[in-house]
Amino acid sequence: MAVTIKDVAALAGVSPSTVSRTCKNNPSISEETKERVRKAMAELGYEPNFQASNLASQNSRTIGIILPASAKEVYENSFYLEAIQGISHYCNGRQYMTTIVTGQDEAEILDAVRSMSRSGKVDGFIILYSKKDDPVIDYLFNEGLLYILIGKATQYTNQTIYIDNDNLLAGREAAEYLYQLGHRRIAYLGSDSSLMFSADRKAGYQLALASHQLPVRPEYCVEVKNVSENNEEAIRGLLMQKDRPTAILVSDDILAVSLERVCLENHLAIPEDLSIIGYNNSMLVNCCDPELTSIDNKLETLCQHLITTLMGVLGGNEMPKKTVFSGELVKRGTTK
16 A cells, blocks of 8 residues: 555654645744654655645645535525635735635535645635534645634644634523523524534533523424525424524524524514524624624634635744634624
């Protein structure tokens, strides 16, 4: 079996990206570390692919933006559109272009990432999601390619640069705000907990309830696979319970808009019968009547910091592995 960059990294006690940068004699790697990597390469008989290395070193001035696998959600969810807009704006300011990577499934995305990285068409990748056991992350890490996550790293956490919101704190503070308004039957409506942002927001909600000795009722925690699809049946099931909730914390504005629509169809007044808090403070908050209370995820600040970090790494600088921003609750007409 051929020796891989991952084998060298394991023997040298470094990350695959460090091996890759050593092969390119990147100044961000200390001479001591370079020597350790070179000794491991010699011991294993590893021959770096200098053709690929030369392609990568040509500096394409292009950044790949990887979206989650989806047939349509990424094209309908304003978070991804606003993130792409923000990243592109700050890349343009550095004379970098962006290219979008997406597909209907992970295999399609992985094929695109492989093709782009092998042809030297990108200098690095930004991943606009975080989930457990992601084969795209496995590939990028094992090939020593530069990538930065928006979201919490769950793989190779000590070697991965990621920029995130404090989603656990946001979920906790939102639920606490509903409690202070007098609500005791508080529900959670969110996307699949395999996505880390949703899992953390739900965990924060549960912590807030526990801090007030309120039970976390399973029937009050509803998750949907795709926030952009028709989730009316799941929402209706939450609202039509005999002991229905008086407030709902929603993990995404687009899902909160669907919740408002179902409320209107079932003659539930907002906020008199039901208070709602969304997340992202996206352009969708103004599409609701009343306007949606939502947690601002500071996406513009996040995008600016992300590009600053990425450019720092490309310039050979050591940058912080983890940066976390706190959100801000923006109160509007859907809470009372």
